[in-house]
Amino acid sequence: MGNSQIEESYGHKARIQLSFSSYMRLSLFISVTFALTMTLVLNLLAQSETASRINVDSLNQWITLYTFLGFLLFNLASAALSYVAYRAWCQQQHGLKMTGKFALQIDDN
Numbered sequence: 001m002g003n004s005q006i007e008e009s010y011g012h013k014a015r016i017q018l019s020f021s022s023y024m025r026l027s028l029f030i031s032v033t034f035a036l037t038m039t040l041v042l043n044l045l046a047q048s049e050t051a052s053r054i055n056v057d058s059l060n061q062w063i064t065l066y067t068f069l070g071f072l073l074f075n076l077a078s079a080a081l082s083y084v085a086y087r088a089w090c091q092q093q094h095g096l097k098m099t100g101k102f103a104l105q106i107d108d109n
Helices: 022-046 055-095
Strands: 001-016 097-109
Touching: 001 022, 055 097
Parallel strands: none
Antiparallel strands: 001 097
């Protein structure tokens, strides 16, 4: 097993192009966060407007399960489809220009 060294650089600009798996991992993080937020918001809205004819337990279960899964699956499908445009744009622009904290792993083989 070779030694690997990580060099961090702060406040610099870099051009990057994410692989499909990295792009989808980032999209998964964003999608889960968005789906959880929307599920919580809709649950709070449903609890504030209870009526005598509505089975609140059934409604909360439906909102929690289907809203979370719907937002998550829709966002991930959108990310997978948008990767084609992202990759083409990055190839034309020689990467996506970003600023921030970057850590480069240098393998000593």
